[in-house]
Amino acid sequence: MFKTKLRVVFVFFVLLIASALIANHFTGRVFNCHDPIGEVKRIYNSLSSQVTTEPLATKQLKNVSSATLQNASVPADNHLSQANNTRCVDVSLGKVKYKRNGDIFTWTDSDGVPHFSDKKPDFAVATYDTGFIEPLDYFDLSLNTPNLPSSFNQELRIKLNTVFKVYGQIIGVHALKKVKLNLTVLPTRRAYEAAIKQRSADPTNTAGMYFHASNSAFIHYDNAHSAMRTAVHEAVHAINKAVLGYTPRWFNEGFAEYFELTKNNMQTAIVEPNSSWTKNNNITKSVFSIDLLVGLDDSWKKGDTSKLYASSWAAIYFLMDTQAGRSLLNNIMLAEQEFLCNKLSEKQLKTMMYKQFPNLNREYSQRLKKPLKAHIF
Template sequence: MIVATPGSAKIYKWVDENGKVHFSDRQDHRVEQEVVNVRPTASDWTRFDIKVEAVDVELSDEENQNIVDGVNNVYEFFDRVMSFDMYRTVPVNILILKDYTVYRNYLVSNDRGLGVASYGLYIPAEHQIVVYMQEDRSLTFRTIKHEVSHAVVDTIVPYAPAWLNEGLAEQMEMLERDESGLYFEPHPVNRWVVAQALDQDRLTDIDQLLKLPSNEWRHSEIQGRGSLRAQSGEFVFFLLSKPTRRNFLVRLMHNFNRGDRTLSYYLVDDNYLGGLTMLGSDWRRWLHAQGEGLIRL
């Protein structure tokens, strides 16, 4: 799959001596290439009617619409960009509580004690997302999009590794839409954390991140060590930034969707142009170049 819009990097196509067709977003003057003209088709996406319940919280009509739009944008991303049939899932319902104390008590009373330190939680049995209204209300709306991503991945790709599940959720906080379509903004907190880790030479090597089993990733996250959450989010942002990288991300997700439990590290050579060496090189260049601005899909 190749996804692009006007203004995206060009896609080059060539055939090697064995007749195998290759695609790349880099021009190689050593081979005869042609530019592929990619024309996105019109969307046939139909939005879901999302239930939003606010308890002891006053939501304006604009805020309610903002929540509904954000949820539908996440669903549309997984449907159109990641090529999953979102109509096979049950739309989530949103419960917004007035503050952290009420939120904590709600989770404890529903035997969800592990989530009390979080900003929000997806509860699969009820297809429900529970959050509390933060002082900066926009952060609550971002948290809802984060948890919607978890709802999608947990339902459709239950074997997705933790770095990918959390990385997608982190970046989904920054998913927006304008008249041109869906786009991602950089995640300011994750960008800052990763930049600090890079400057202090404590950023996890990408091959080690991709080798990390989900239980070890989560253990490190619970212990509050390192910057794995921020790095996972930035790495997903990096993968979304070019059509060929998005293709790699889609391949990974569909491998795991089919029940593949292979560590991501061992899937790179077969799915990323140039293999693990090129992926690491591309990632390092992207980091030192301060990444991307807006990513349009």
């Protein structure tokens, strides 16, 4: 009798170890030894509820009337919760590679005049280390643009690299990861809808859709400007997932909306205020306060998605507007990156926000009443 009980206990612990291995492999989670039975239940529920064919995020059509949306069979914003769509895996290609670029040689001539050159002369000189490094590669980007002009392809590549450079200035270049993205821009609505339906998703009232499972995005080319905006939007979702892992919905959508109107002038990146929510340098839509917004992750499926998008953009714009805000974003991004499979909680976010901005709501409200300028990096 006693030996039988020992066998039962032994089998039980073997099953627990197997569950731990399953947890590590499929979810990236650390097995909770303090609550083994509860952990097994959570793992089972998590795995049984995963749907890998659904998209991580979609881009709504900006020009759909409210009447059309009310009569549509599905919501205009067919966004789905990140955690419920795919198992937690690191989809990045590892760290971005860098090379040093910028050592300067300096010397003083017989007249006491200092000289600087990036080419070493044939006599003894001192070396001034600028410490400047540049990335060798940001993306493994497969860009498929059938029947579209090559200029569109080239401009999109330049724009995405500009976005990634600004992104790197926020999180810090050494925290960046190389992003793999398969991006297809389809020239007709019929071709776009067929591609989305083939992947068991609904293209209704969407202009673009990013699929986490295949790390790919599909864009409808209505015109060059809107297609470019949508392509950037979906690419930012891929960047967020590869670099940060799971993130709160307002953060993920806010960054995607923020970078839509990115352009570059020589080595300067310029991010214009999103024209979907602004006009004549003023915000045109009522938005949630930031401390309320961070608690609305569950409202995206049934709430006022237009207001949620506008609020998410406004929150990121506000934080990107000052050094203090960018410092807070840096802290949030590094904290998210530390645990790729978990999102910061509402409580954690508010603690970080109010530490940086004790008068957050007042400062936020006052800033949105002032003209909204382009951000230059």
